[in-house]
Amino acid sequence: MSKRGLPSGVKMRHDSHYVEEFAKSANRSVGRIIPINQIEPNPEQPRVEIGDLSELANSIKQKGVLEPLLVKPNGDGTWMIIAGERRWRASNLAGLREVPCIELDIDEKSIAEIALIENLQRKDLNVWEEADGLASLSSRFGYTHEQIAKKIGKSRTTVTESFAISGLPDAIREKCRQANINAKSTLLEIARQFDEKAMHGFLDNIKSQELKNRQQIR
CATH class of the missing domain: 1.10.10.2830 (Arc Repressor Mutant, subunit A)
Incomplete structure (x- = not known):
C-alpha cells in the first residue's frame, strides 16, 4: 500500500461550512501533499485530550486520509496544523510519510476560530x-x-x-x-x-x- 496520505483516484474533500469560507477570504489557499515530519501541532489547540487513535489509524491504513489537514506555513519549510491534529497523529501511527493538506495564509485570529469550530462541529x-x-x-x-x-x-x-x-x-x-x-x-x-x-x-x-x-x- 502506498504511504502517501491520499489514495489514488480519491480526491480531497473538506467541509464547505467553514473551510471554503476561510479559503475564499484567505490571501492564499493551496492543496498539497506534505511530509508528516514537516508538520507540527498547534500549541493553542483547544482540545487537551487526543483520545484513542487506533480506530482512526486503522481506517487511514485502509482508505488513506480522506479529509485533508488545514495548515499554515511557518516560513521555514514547516507547517503548523490549524485543524486535523488527530488525523496527523493517526497517519503517523499508520505509517504514512505524507498527508494531504490545505495550506491557508490566515492570521492568528482566524486560526483560533477554525481550530475551535472544527472541534465543536465534530463534537470532539x-x-x-x-x-x-x-x-x-x-x-x-x-x-x-x-x-x-x-x-x-x-x-x-x-x-x-x-x-x-x-x-x-x-x-x-x-x-x-x-x-x-x-x-x-x-x-x-x-x-x-x-x-x-x-x-x-x-x-x-x-x-x-x-x-x-x-x-x-x-
Missing part, C-alpha cells in the same frame, strides 16, 4: 475544553459573547453558560475532576453558587448523596 471537545476554548477567543481577541455565538453557530445563552464554567476556580475544577463531575448541567449549578465556599459545600452535598445512593443499592 469535552465540556471543559469547549468552555476554555470559547473564553480564550474572548480573552485573546476581545470578542463579546454575542460575537462568539455568531461565529460558532450557537446561542448567546450557550456561550454565556460556557463562560460561567470556564470561570470556576481551580480548586473547584480539581474537586470536580476527582469526583468525575463533567455534566454541563451540574457544573452550571456549581457556577451559580454564591461564592467558592458555597461551591465546595454544593460539591460535598453531591458526593454525600452519591454515597447514600450506593449504600441503598447494597
Whole structure:
C-alpha cells in the first residue's frame, strides 16, 4: 500500500461550512501533499485530550486520509496544523510519510476560530475544553459573547453558560475532576453558587448523596 496520505483516484474533500469560507477570504489557499515530519501541532489547540487513535489509524491504513489537514506555513519549510491534529497523529501511527493538506495564509485570529469550530462541529471537545476554548477567543481577541455565538453557530445563552464554567476556580475544577463531575448541567449549578465556599459545600452535598445512593443499592 502506498504511504502517501491520499489514495489514488480519491480526491480531497473538506467541509464547505467553514473551510471554503476561510479559503475564499484567505490571501492564499493551496492543496498539497506534505511530509508528516514537516508538520507540527498547534500549541493553542483547544482540545487537551487526543483520545484513542487506533480506530482512526486503522481506517487511514485502509482508505488513506480522506479529509485533508488545514495548515499554515511557518516560513521555514514547516507547517503548523490549524485543524486535523488527530488525523496527523493517526497517519503517523499508520505509517504514512505524507498527508494531504490545505495550506491557508490566515492570521492568528482566524486560526483560533477554525481550530475551535472544527472541534465543536465534530463534537470532539469535552465540556471543559469547549468552555476554555470559547473564553480564550474572548480573552485573546476581545470578542463579546454575542460575537462568539455568531461565529460558532450557537446561542448567546450557550456561550454565556460556557463562560460561567470556564470561570470556576481551580480548586473547584480539581474537586470536580476527582469526583468525575463533567455534566454541563451540574457544573452550571456549581457556577451559580454564591461564592467558592458555597461551591465546595454544593460539591460535598453531591458526593454525600452519591454515597447514600450506593449504600441503598447494597
